[in-house]
Amino acid sequence: MRKQKNVADSFVIMTELVLPNDTNTLNNLMGGRMMHLMDIAAAISAQKHSNRIVVTASVDNVSFRDSIRLGNVVTLQAQVTRAFSSSMEVHIDVWAEDIPSGTKVKTNEAFLTFVAVDQAGRPIDVPEAIPESEEEIRLYDGALRRRQLRLVLAGRMKPDEAQELKALFALD
Secondary structure, eight states: OOOEEEGGGGOEEEEEEOOGGGBOTTSBBOHHHHHHHHHHHHHHHHHHHHSSEEEEEEEOOOOOOSOOBTTOEEEEEEEEEEEOSSEEEEEEEEEEEETTTTEEEEEEEEEEEEEEEOTTSOBOOOOEEEOOSHHHHHHHHHHHHHHHHHHHHTTSSOGGGOHHHHHHTOOO
């Protein structure tokens, strides 16, 4: 039987201050820097779940809802949503806070997939992820559909094999 771990045990909060070196000429956080921070926070979450070295396998759509300004405090919250054989899906939310004005807005959200590997870089099994809260269960339940969509888009699964996706479009 596969080892089990609660998804809450993989929760990570990472906080960064946006400094001049992180910004573009409009004094907004550069998108590549944001994706770098997201990758780090999500990787730590996946490592906490698997207790292994992890590598980034995919990043779903990253939309930039609001600009993150110079001097803002960026808070990233990441947590494993579901684990498969050697891969884990991690959900991440990003918040920008302007401390002097007291405003805080959600600026980004994404799903990243990581694969746990051994010292030789070969995929290795990870513990099953156990959701507990309503939100954890909602994210867990949607993870298989998101995984199948990723695999179809990457050409690693045929569309007619994606049973969870097909069920979404079944007409009676």
